[in-house]
Amino acid sequence: MRWLIFIVFYLIIDIYAFQVLRSFTRSNWALGIYILISVAVVGNFIYQWMQPTEGSVLSIGRGYAFGFLLAVILAKLLMSLFMLGEDIFRLGAGTISKFSSEEGFNMPSRRKFIGQIALGIAAIPLASVLYGMYQGRYNFRVLRYTLYFEDLPDAFDGYKLSQISDIHSGSFDNKNKIKYGIDLLNEQESDLVLFTGDLVNNEAAEMDAWKEMFASIKAKDGVYSVLGNHDYGDYKNWSSAEEKVENLNKLKNTHAEMGWNLLLNEHRFIEKKGERIALVGVENWGIGGFKKAGDLEAAADGLSAKDFKVLLSHDPSHWQEMVKKDQKNYHLTLSGHTHGMQFGIEIPGWFRWSPVQYRYKNWAGIYEEFGRYINVNRGFGYLAFPGRVGIWPEISVIELKKGSKPA
Numbered sequence: 001m002r003w004l005i006f007i008v009f010y011l012i013i014d015i016y017a018f019q020v021l022r023s024f025t026r027s028n029w030a031l032g033i034y035i036l037i038s039v040a041v042v043g044n045f046i047y048q049w050m051q052p053t054e055g056s057v058l059s060i061g062r063g064y065a066f067g068f069l070l071a072v073i074l075a076k077l078l079m080s081l082f083m084l085g086e087d088i089f090r091l092g093a094g095t096i097s098k099f100s101s102e103e104g105f106n107m108p109s110r111r112k113f114i115g116q117i118a119l120g121i122a123a124i125p126l127a128s129v130l131y132g133m134y135q136g137r138y139n140f141r142v143l144r145y146t147l148y149f150e151d152l153p154d155a156f157d158g159y160k161l162s163q164i165s166d167i168h169s170g171s172f173d174n175k176n177k178i179k180y181g182i183d184l185l186n187e188q189e190s191d192l193v194l195f196t197g198d199l200v201n202n203e204a205a206e207m208d209a210w211k212e213m214f215a216s217i218k219a220k221d222g223v224y225s226v227l228g229n230h231d232y233g234d235y236k237n238w239s240s241a242e243e244k245v246e247n248l249n250k251l252k253n254t255h256a257e258m259g260w261n262l263l264l265n266e267h268r269f270i271e272k273k274g275e276r277i278a279l280v281g282v283e284n285w286g287i288g289g290f291k292k293a294g295d296l297e298a299a300a301d302g303l304s305a306k307d308f309k310v311l312l313s314h315d316p317s318h319w320q321e322m323v324k325k326d327q328k329n330y331h332l333t334l335s336g337h338t339h340g341m342q343f344g345i346e347i348p349g350w351f352r353w354s355p356v357q358y359r360y361k362n363w364a365g366i367y368e369e370f371g372r373y374i375n376v377n378r379g380f381g382y383l384a385f386p387g388r389v390g391i392w393p394e395i396s397v398i399e400l401k402k403g404s405k406p407a
Contacts, residue, residue, distance in 0.1 A: 013080040024119075059083075060173070063385060067386055074122075079162065085379075105288060136392065137393065138178075147332065147398060157401060159399070164195055165378075168294075193217055195225035204247050222261055223260045225312070227262070233366070263282075280300055285322075286337070290317075313334075331375045333374040335374060335380055342391055377390055377396050380395070
């Protein structure tokens with residue numbers, strides 16, 4: 001039934017969008033190519049979805065099929081809306097003519113310039129999605145922030161953190177592009193590099209081809225990491241519970257093999273000139289159906305409210321639900337998880353929108369409440385949809401400063 005509804009919906013907007021092309025040309029070649037593309041895109045999508053899968057995460061084939069379908073549907077939907085508006089206008093004009101002239105009901109023909117506008121506007125999402133699949137997913141950006149804290153230890157004034165999140169190595173297919181992103185991260189020469197979860201999509205083995213490359217990430221005070229919801233293997237059908245446990249253990253070992261310090265509901269101190277800050281790392285904790293393995297109380301055992309703390313917690317809903325109100329006062333929380341939905345519009349300093357904001361209050365960038373901060377990294381990799389449109393892969397660089405924020 002779901003396939004039937006989808007096919008009917010696709011046919012309706014396809015037929016309507018077809019009218020735009022007919023207003024430009026009657027060439028059998030052009031019309032034939034249009035039909036061929038329409039059938040190929042939806043046919044490939046159905047074919048990929050009929051293939052057996054071991055889990056709920058989209059395979060690379062399914063991801064591309066979905067991406068091409070999304071590009072085509074968005075374009076055709078816009079063209080259909082323009083044609084629908086035009087037909088409503090024509091119907092109204094015909095109805096008026098029926099009562100105001102002797103000729104009776106006379107419905108005007110479609111106006112060519114409306115079709116031209118429809119085609120031009122429809123090209124925007126089509127080109128954007130295709131660009132996002134071809135180039136946008138590797139369009140790495142460095143986003144810099146400076147945060148001020150009155151109680152930051154003097155020795156850490158000017159201390160620089162780099163954060164990446166959501167690598168999702170099982171989606172990668174271009175080693176040169178990934179190396180560029182890692183080189184860009186290392187070029188920041190930060191004191192500390194922090195990874196906030198989702199190293200893989202499903203299996204620890206996804207990192208086998210990438211371990212050496214990510215092991216090249218270096219920082220003066222080391223690389224620290226936590227787990228994300230995908231790292232536990234919850235989205236794959238395992239043959240046994242033991243196999244799933246073995247996979248998680250392999251993933252934890254992968255962090256160690258890369259020289260990363262994996263924090264599992266625990267903390268470490270970073271010391272400098274006799275002063276220190278606490279680096280706290282929790283396992284995944286998210287609202288809804290997401291895993292709640294994070295134990296903030298255990299991770300901060302022995303710490304006080306006076307200790308300056310940086311918390312790594314994959315899911316930003318943890319900050320909203322628990323962290324920001326915690327009596328131990330977490331100065332800065334670093335999260336990821338949302339990817340900014342890999343789709344949206346951002347004009348730095350002016351406007352930012354993504355559909356994911358209707359699911360997560362904190363979905364991209366820096367937020368402040370009660371004098372406490374969270375940075376939600378947009379992600380280094382991508383998942384399911386093999387692209388990014390308007391929300392680019394991110395390396396966050398955060399400089400900690402002593403004192404109050406300048407007016």
